[in-house]
Amino acid sequence: MTYYALLFIAGFAGSFHCIGMCGGFACALGADARGSSATALRHILYNTGRLSTYCFLGTLAGALGQVICTSPAAGSPRAAALVGASLDVGQRALAVMAGLLMILMALRFFGMRAWHGVASGFGGSTLVVSLRSLIGRRGLAAPLAFGVLNGFLPCPLVYAMVAQAASTFDVLAGCLSMVAFGLGTFPAMLVMGGVGRLLAPSWRQRAVQVAGGFILALGLVTLGRGILPMTSGHGLHHIWHVT
Amino acid sequence: MTPAHDVLCRHCLLPVGRRGFTRAVNGEGCQFCCYGCCIAYQVKSGSADASEAAWFLVRLGVGSFLSMNIMLFSLLVYSGAFTGADRKVLPTIHLLLWGLATPAVLILGEPFVREIWSQARRGRLSSSALIVLGSLAAYTYSTLAVFQRGGHLYFDTATMVLMLFTLGRYLEAAGRARASRDLAPLLAAESELATVIEAGQEHRRPVREVRAGMLIRVKPGERIPVDGVIVEGRSHTDDAVITGESRQIAKAIGASVLAGSINLDGPLLIRSSGAGGESRWAQICRSVREALGQSSRTQRIADRLVGAFVPIVLALAGLTLIYWVQRLPLDEAMLTALSVLVVACPCAVGLAAPMAHSLGIGQLAQHGCLVRSPGALEALAGSRLIAFDKTGTLTAGRPQLVDIASDGVAEAEVLTRLAGLERHSEHGLARAIALAASSRGLAPIAAEEVQILPGRGLRGVVRGDPVAAGSAALMDELGWALPPALFARAELMAASGHSVVFVGWSENALAGRARAALSFDDTPLPEARATVDALRVLGLQVVLLSGDHAGAAARVASTVGVDAWQAGLLPEAKRAALDQYRTRHGTVAMVGDGLNDGPGLAWADVGIAVGSATDLARETADLVLPADGLWLLPWVVGRARAVRATILANLAWAFGYNLVALTCAVLGLLQPILAAAVMAGSSLLVVLNSLRLERLPGPCHPSGPELSAQARAHSEFSPSNYVVAEIK
Numbered sequence: 001m002t003y004y005a006l007l008f009i010a011g012f013a014g015s016f017h018c019i020g021m022c023g024g025f026a027c028a029l030g031a032d033a034r035g036s037s038a039t040a041l042r043h044i045l046y047n048t049g050r051l052s053t054y055c056f057l058g059t060l061a062g063a064l065g066q067v068i069c070t071s072p073a074a075g076s077p078r079a080a081a082l083v084g085a086s087l088d089v090g091q092r093a094l095a096v097m098a099g100l101l102m103i104l105m106a107l108r109f110f111g112m113r114a115w116h117g118v119a120s121g122f123g124g125s126t127l128v129v130s131l132r133s134l135i136g137r138r139g140l141a142a143p144l145a146f147g148v149l150n151g152f153l154p155c156p157l158v159y160a161m162v163a164q165a166a167s168t169f170d171v172l173a174g175c176l177s178m179v180a181f182g183l184g185t186f187p188a189m190l191v192m193g194g195v196g197r198l199l200a201p202s203w204r205q206r207a208v209q210v211a212g213g214f215i216l217a218l219g220l221v222t223l224g225r226g227i228l229p230m231t232s233g234h235g236l237h238h239i240w241h242v243t
Numbered sequence: 244m245t246p247a248h249d250v251l252c253r254h255c256l257l258p259v260g261r262r263g264f265t266r267a268v269n270g271e272g273c274q275f276c277c278y279g280c281c282i283a284y285q286v287k288s289g290s291a292d293a294s295e296a297a298w299f300l301v302r303l304g305v306g307s308f309l310s311m312n313i314m315l316f317s318l319l320v321y322s323g324a325f326t327g328a329d330r331k332v333l334p335t336i337h338l339l340l341w342g343l344a345t346p347a348v349l350i351l352g353e354p355f356v357r358e359i360w361s362q363a364r365r366g367r368l369s370s371s372a373l374i375v376l377g378s379l380a381a382y383t384y385s386t387l388a389v390f391q392r393g394g395h396l397y398f399d400t401a402t403m404v405l406m407l408f409t410l411g412r413y414l415e416a417a418g419r420a421r422a423s424r425d426l427a428p429l430l431a432a433e434s435e436l437a438t439v440i441e442a443g444q445e446h447r448r449p450v451r452e453v454r455a456g457m458l459i460r461v462k463p464g465e466r467i468p469v470d471g472v473i474v475e476g477r478s479h480t481d482d483a484v485i486t487g488e489s490r491q492i493a494k495a496i497g498a499s500v501l502a503g504s505i506n507l508d509g510p511l512l513i514r515s516s517g518a519g520g521e522s523r524w525a526q527i528c529r530s531v532r533e534a535l536g537q538s539s540r541t542q543r544i545a546d547r548l549v550g551a552f553v554p555i556v557l558a559l560a561g562l563t564l565i566y567w568v569q570r571l572p573l574d575e576a577m578l579t580a581l582s583v584l585v586v587a588c589p590c591a592v593g594l595a596a597p598m599a600h601s602l603g604i605g606q607l608a609q610h611g612c613l614v615r616s617p618g619a620l621e622a623l624a625g626s627r628l629i630a631f632d633k634t635g636t637l638t639a640g641r642p643q644l645v646d647i648a649s650d651g652v653a654e655a656e657v658l659t660r661l662a663g664l665e666r667h668s669e670h671g672l673a674r675a676i677a678l679a680a681s682s683r684g685l686a687p688i689a690a691e692e693v694q695i696l697p698g699r700g701l702r703g704v705v706r707g708d709p710v711a712a713g714s715a716a717l718m719d720e721l722g723w724a725l726p727p728a729l730f731a732r733a734e735l736m737a738a739s740g741h742s743v744v745f746v747g748w749s750e751n752a753l754a755g756r757a758r759a760a761l762s763f764d765d766t767p768l769p770e771a772r773a774t775v776d777a778l779r780v781l782g783l784q785v786v787l788l789s790g791d792h793a794g795a796a797a798r799v800a801s802t803v804g805v806d807a808w809q810a811g812l813l814p815e816a817k818r819a820a821l822d823q824y825r826t827r828h829g830t831v832a833m834v835g836d837g838l839n840d841g842p843g844l845a846w847a848d849v850g851i852a853v854g855s856a857t858d859l860a861r862e863t864a865d866l867v868l869p870a871d872g873l874w875l876l877p878w879v880v881g882r883a884r885a886v887r888a889t890i891l892a893n894l895a896w897a898f899g900y901n902l903v904a905l906t907c908a909v910l911g912l913l914q915p916i917l918a919a920a921v922m923a924g925s926s927l928l929v930v931l932n933s934l935r936l937e938r939l940p941g942p943c944h945p946s947g948p949e950l951s952a953q954a955r956a957h958s959e960f961s962p963s964n965y966v967v968a969e970i971k
Contacts, residue, residue: 059319139301142304
């Protein structure tokens with residue numbers, strides 16, 4: 001459980017980063033004229049949409065990891081041994097890649113613009129323009145759709161978490177990682193929707209750095225799983241997979 | 244051409260074509276070529292309260308919410324998360340999946356079904372039918388499996404296929420809109436509003452309602468909507484759309500401005516000099532719209548193939564199902580057939596050419612080069628030989644009168660009669676004569692019944708006497724005597740490479756005779772040599788076909804360095820010469836000016852006019868370069884080749900991909916979801932490959948800024964420096 005708790009905290013700390021971008025959307029979504037319960041429903045739907053996108057991405061990433069690291073041929077023992085060897089290599093390569101990606105994203109939180117431009121692509125701008133027309137719309141479907149599409153907005157935090165989900169090599173674990181992370185972002189986003197800007201920018205900056213630290217640590221550990229010798233790797237693996 | 248072909252998609256500006264449909268956006272009926280463009284346009288320009296624009300996104304969002312959850316649970320089921328103790332929940336999960344899939348299929352499939360229906364009513368089978376059929380089959384099978392408590396579920400396949408295709412269409416449309424960005428200012432002439440000042444009040448009016456003499460206000464950064472003269476303010480303008488060259492030109496009170504140019508930095512008040520719909524910009528706009536509405540041969544072949552594709556694929560899917568059902572359980576056989584349906588959607592083939600065409604046409608038009616049809620671009624790309632006309636094309640087309648040899652008449656007498664006659668001609672020699680007359684302080688006498696005789700000269704009546712000017716052949720034709728002394732002097736003039744015009748008239752109803760020979764000198768354009776060299780670097784053979792006599796042609800040929808030349812050609816002879824070259828070199832392009840070369844330009848595979856004196860709508864050339872735009876020619880050829888290469892790459896990719904993917908699908912090696920993803924990706928790749936055309940460099944004047952400035956100084960006061968007929 002510690003693993004998911006960690007991700008939840010990362011999500012919580014990271015959501016102060018979200019306030020900068022997605023918080024704006026949450027604010028724009030605004031209050032419903034029909035009272036506070038309708039407003040709450042609106043925001044819950046928005047966040048549910050967002051969460052389901054994250055889950056989907058996590059599940060896909062987990063499935064990808066699982067596909068890469070599951071032996072496709074359970075044939076002769078010799079083949080299994082061969083596959084086992086390559087499986088380990090694949091797993092390690094994926095862990096290294098995920099770890100590096102997370103570290104790169106974490107560095108962005110400290111103001112280092114590594115890989116700048118990856119996040120702000122052609123798709124992103126199209127999506128943002130698309131989202132604008134959804135904000136003012138009434139009805140329950142709009143905030144849900146808004147959340148779903150919002151979830152696809154380029155975001156280093158989400159990329160880092162998806163990388164983490166891929167390195168679990170398991171569909172369920174990948175999904176749950178993103179659930180934990182997504183739920184972590186709930187409090188701040190819900191508060192944003194209700195009360196507007198709560199924290200001074202300096203505090204937000206500090207929280208963002210905490211989130212960066214979390215992601216950096218997660219990235220280093222994931223990287224370690226790929227690089228360190230098998231025994232310690234196994235040890236870490238156990239910490240990770242206490243599902 | 245039927246009106247339906249003229250209609251362009253509101254979003255991507257490509258012809259609406261057969262898949263087209265109308266949808267109301269912001270209370271206005273808009274034509275779209277596909278569903279993707281419809282969504283993308285509504286997203287882009289639907290105002291916030293336009294419920295339909297948002298409705299599409301809501302649908303997309305809710306659709307992805309449902310299909311993502313289906314995918315999520317399906318992946319969990321496949322990965323074995325619900326085994327062992329959790330097995331009991333499986334039926335509940337299945338029911339949940341069904342509950343999610345039913346609205347998802349309805350929401351995502353509805354637009355496709357609508358498209359199929361509208362096509363079916365017109366007796367056509369849309370390619371969307373393949374997708375809908377595939378995912379409905381998967382959905383129906385899975386629904387039966389849920390309620391009969393057995394079998395595998397394929398809800399994820401059914402919804403993800405629809406989802407991916409919707410997304411693919413949306414992204415494709417977004418890419419196509421980028422391709423049309425260059426075209427937007429050109430097509431704007433028809434819809435642009437001008438700020439007209441009437442009785443001290445400013446009104447916004449459509450450009451086509453602007454009449455000559457109206458006062459128009461143009462703010463900095465705006466496009467100047469009509470041709471006119473500045474009456475207040477000073478600014479810089481960028482005339483790239485008209486002249487092909489993007490640079491700032493200072494304009495002050497009294498300077499003329501061109502419609503379509505951009506007012507860069509100061510507010511201007513302009514007195515319109517012509518109707519809004521008559522400006523060259525408006526003509527360019529109409530011409531571009533027409534060009535976009537046409538399809539090239541490549542495109543027509545591709546369209547026909549796409550049309551044949553759908554029934555073939557349906558049959559193939561049926562055969563696949565029949566084959567596999569004997570060897571595999573029904574659901575797996577069905578999945579294989581479904582892969583075949585999904586993977587074979589021929590969207591990429593249909594997209595291969597039009598986007599590259601519209602990008603090419605848009606970029607050329609941005610530099611003042613008009614393409615009359617996409618086929619012209621492809622033909623130009625395949626040309627191996629370019630034939631040039633001489634006067635006004637390789638030469639400045641502004642000959643000067645250097646000598647008059649007369650036979651017993653005064654020079655002034657010759658010039659006054661001639662100037663009146665030549666006022667009716669737009670030929671370069673005509674203006675040289677007018678210039679010579681006015682510099683000597685002679686007022687032209689009005690001429691009547693003027694007739695232009697292409698390739699020979701012109702005739703008319705001055706003060707009741709028939710007057711003719713032109714070649715010796717014309718004098719012969721009229722039966723007018725040509726005094727030997729005059730002829731001998733004319734020979735001498737011609738031998739030194741000058742153009743010679745004989746002038747004759749008859750007096751008192753007697754037979755006329757030639758009374759003077761005028762010699763003109765025409766210098767090659769400063770950029771002619773560099774242009775010819777650049778064309779040769781591109782692997783083109785360059786020849787000169789002149790109606791002028793040998794001396795002048797040889798002089799110009801050696802100055803600009805063409806490979807071969809022929810002189811003294813009448814329009815018919817030019818056609819024969821082109822035929823000869825065509826048998827030896829294949830596709831042949833001809834560069835000339837609009838009118839005298841009309842037959843030649845029409846006869847060549849690609850006719851290219853440099854500048855155009857005539858109304859663009861009546862222009863016979865396939866490609867029109869701006870006045871003084873000869874230097875653009877190598878760039879235009881390069882661009883045409885890039886367009887063709889892109890189209891061929893697109894087609895090769897689309898067909899190659901379809902063949903490989905179809906084979907894999909028939910053999911059962913391709914998952915339907917993967918097939919849908921790669922299929923949507925395939926059209927996207929075609930879009931992206933076509934967008935690469937955007938990144939090619941623009942034209943660059945070969946001889947640096949001084950020369951182009953010099954060329955402009957020439958053209959500044961003679962906006963219609965076009966040569967119409969060679970009067971020899």
